Amino acid sequence: MNPIGVEPYIVLSMVLFLLGALGVLMRRNAILVFMSVELMLNSANLALVAFAREWGHVNGHVFVFFVMTVAAAEVAVGLALIVNIFRERQSINIDELQQMQG
Amino acid sequence: MEWLFLAVSFVAVLAAAMMLTRRNAVHSALFLIVNFGCVAFLYLMLDAPFLAMVQVTVYTGAIMVLFLFVIMLLGAETTTDTSGRMRWLGLAGSAVAILLLLIFAFPIASDMLSDESPAPLDGRARLRVINAVPGGDGAEFTVMEMGFAMPLVGTLSANVALDALDEAMPDKRIDGVEYNDPREAIRAYRELDAGAYTIAVGVDDGSYASGPFFSKDLALAAESATSLVIYENAEDLIDVAVLTDDLSAPALGKMRLTLFNAVTDRQVSLVEVGQYTDRRSLCDDASCNSLIPHRVVIAELPAGQHTSIELGEGSYNLAFVDQDQTVLRTLANYQADRGLIETRVLVREPGIPGSQPSYRAAVYNAMGAPAFGSPEAVGHVLFIEYVLPVMLVGMLLLVALIGVIVLARPDALAQAERRRINRRRRVNRPLVSVISQQTGADVLSGDYVAKLTGGSDDPPGE
Numbered sequence: 001m002n003p004i005g006v007e008p009y010i011v012l013s014m015v016l017f018l019l020g021a022l023g024v025l026m027r028r029n030a031i032l033v034f035m036s037v038e039l040m041l042n043s044a045n046l047a048l049v050a051f052a053r054e055w056g057h058v059n060g061h062v063f064v065f066f067v068m069t070v071a072a073a074e075v076a077v078g079l080a081l082i083v084n085i086f087r088e089r090q091s092i093n094i095d096e097l098q099q100m101q102g
Numbered sequence: 103m104e105w106l107f108l109a110v111s112f113v114a115v116l117a118a119a120m121m122l123t124r125r126n127a128v129h130s131a132l133f134l135i136v137n138f139g140c141v142a143f144l145y146l147m148l149d150a151p152f153l154a155m156v157q158v159t160v161y162t163g164a165i166m167v168l169f170l171f172v173i174m175l176l177g178a179e180t181t182t183d184t185s186g187r188m189r190w191l192g193l194a195g196s197a198v199a200i201l202l203l204l205i206f207a208f209p210i211a212s213d214m215l216s217d218e219s220p221a222p223l224d225g226r227a228r229l230r231v232i233n234a235v236p237g238g239d240g241a242e243f244t245v246m247e248m249g250f251a252m253p254l255v256g257t258l259s260a261n262v263a264l265d266a267l268d269e270a271m272p273d274k275r276i277d278g279v280e281y282n283d284p285r286e287a288i289r290a291y292r293e294l295d296a297g298a299y300t301i302a303v304g305v306d307d308g309s310y311a312s313g314p315f316f317s318k319d320l321a322l323a324a325e326s327a328t329s330l331v332i333y334e335n336a337e338d339l340i341d342v343a344v345l346t347d348d349l350s351a352p353a354l355g356k357m358r359l360t361l362f363n364a365v366t367d368r369q370v371s372l373v374e375v376g377q378y379t380d381r382r383s384l385c386d387d388a389s390c391n392s393l394i395p396h397r398v399v400i401a402e403l404p405a406g407q408h409t410s411i412e413l414g415e416g417s418y419n420l421a422f423v424d425q426d427q428t429v430l431r432t433l434a435n436y437q438a439d440r441g442l443i444e445t446r447v448l449v450r451e452p453g454i455p456g457s458q459p460s461y462r463a464a465v466y467n468a469m470g471a472p473a474f475g476s477p478e479a480v481g482h483v484l485f486i487e488y489v490l491p492v493m494l495v496g497m498l499l500l501v502a503l504i505g506v507i508v509l510a511r512p513d514a515l516a517q518a519e520r521r522r523i524n525r526r527r528r529v530n531r532p533l534v535s536v537i538s539q540q541t542g543a544d545v546l547s548g549d550y551v552a553k554l555t556g557g558s559d560d561p562p563g564e
């Protein structure tokens with residue numbers, strides 16, 4: 001039994017999500033942007049697990065499992081893209097990646 | 103617990119903030135690993151050991167290694183710079199973060215720390231009721247015209263009040279527990295606060311409900327599991343046996359079988375009989391001088407008693423025999439699955455008076471659900487309820503794998519390299535040098551050059 005309720009975990013996940021969002025907006029290094037996205041995914045996972053604990057329902061864990069799997073696939077593809085972009089332009093500053101800008 | 107949570111969450115937030123502010127990408131990645139480790143610890147605190155394991159192996163193991171690998175491969179440790187026009191965003195974001203912390207986190211944290219009351223009762227107790235009284239009274243049966251027996255009167259349905267004083271409280275009553283009740287809600291354990299109870303058993307046969315005619319003091323320890331077996335004792339009186347169930351996992355590769363003997367006049371043994379499953383008796387001859395080959399699993403259990411054994415995984419041919427070596431009930435091809443915790447209650451079925459009695463070994467499976475958040479529980483939900491999403495995610499991983507291979511195939515890389523070299527050549531070798539090379543004329547001097555380079559329509563370098 002867990003004497004701590006669900007609220008502290010949700011607040012923590014909120015703070016971590018905010019930090020991740022800040023990272024995405026502030027940093028220009030594509031790898032760091034990527035890591036901030038991972039941080040946001042993790043904070044969402046934490047909220048899911050906390051709610052699963054609160055409701056005694058294991059489905060939340062399953063969703064977290066899926067999120068982790070998708071994140072692993074996303075990281076693999078994303079890092080491959082970053083490597084290719086770096087080879088192409090010798091830079092991974094996302095401000096310089098503007099070809100797709102309409 | 104609160105201090106632990108606060109400490110771990112503080113480290114998590116600190117690591118996340120450090121990750122954001124470090125100039126060196128490798129340092130950022132290392133701080134992110136610290137953060138993921140803290141989150142894994144929080145998963146453990148949230149009763150999710152399986153996810154904690156996956157978090158450590160997948161996130162801090164695989165994904166972060168991939169990140170570090172790419173950072174070091176590209177030599178991109180310090181290529182980052184916070185662009186100046188985004189600095190206001192950082193300030194605003196930090197302000198919002200601190201505001202959120204002040205609004206939400208501090209009241210909760212101070213609540214958590216100032217809570218001087220003792221922690222709520224940690225463990226609860228589990229209780230279930232098993233009705234092992236097949237009929238109200240052995241004599242009260244009606245033989246119907248078709249020739250088979252039907253217990254018409256007095257199929258006992260027990261009402262158990264957990265506290266004699268609190269009978270009216272619905273959550274402290276377990277009503278209508280029927281013989282061999284198939285309802286999951288009745289067969290499952292229910293959670294109660296640990297403590298001392300007075301239980302009262304009443305009868306409900308559908309037409310009238312008689313008041314509690316039996317009561318007993320019962321102490322429920324925290325974290326314990328108890329089965330109340332209502333049975334008929336040797337004096338044909340309703341009695342209640344208290345079984346303390348051991349719900350801890352059996353030894354590896356074994357199952358735990360608990361046998362309760364509710365047959366009043368028999369001492370029951372459980373034996374393994376091999377291929378002799380059709381014998382009515384263990385005796386090999388009429389005078390019982392020799393027995394068929396068998397192996398005793400549980401020996402001579404008196405009425406109203408229970409015992410537990412652990413059986414190795416596998417298939418068994420089992421038989422319940424009484425003290426006269428008469429086979430009461432055969433369990434052919436009994437499947438002992440690993441990890442199973444089972445309670446069997448042997449009762450005499452109601453039959454036509456005077457005819458051969460039949461016996462029944464009712465099953466009460468104790469393993470309702472695996473522990474919350476355990477690999478078993480998550481795996482059960484994953485592979486039974488969510489098979490299709492699991493397949494889709496597997497497909498997604500496969501597609502991602504192929505995508506990465508396509509992105510990184512040497513062909514594509516070589517192409518990109520060639521394109522880059524071409525572009526550089528175009529940029530680095532202005533038209534003048536090409537002309538001078540082809541004509542042999544020295545055009546790289548004087549105003550010729552100024553004219554050529556000034557009017558050149560080379561695209562501006564990137």
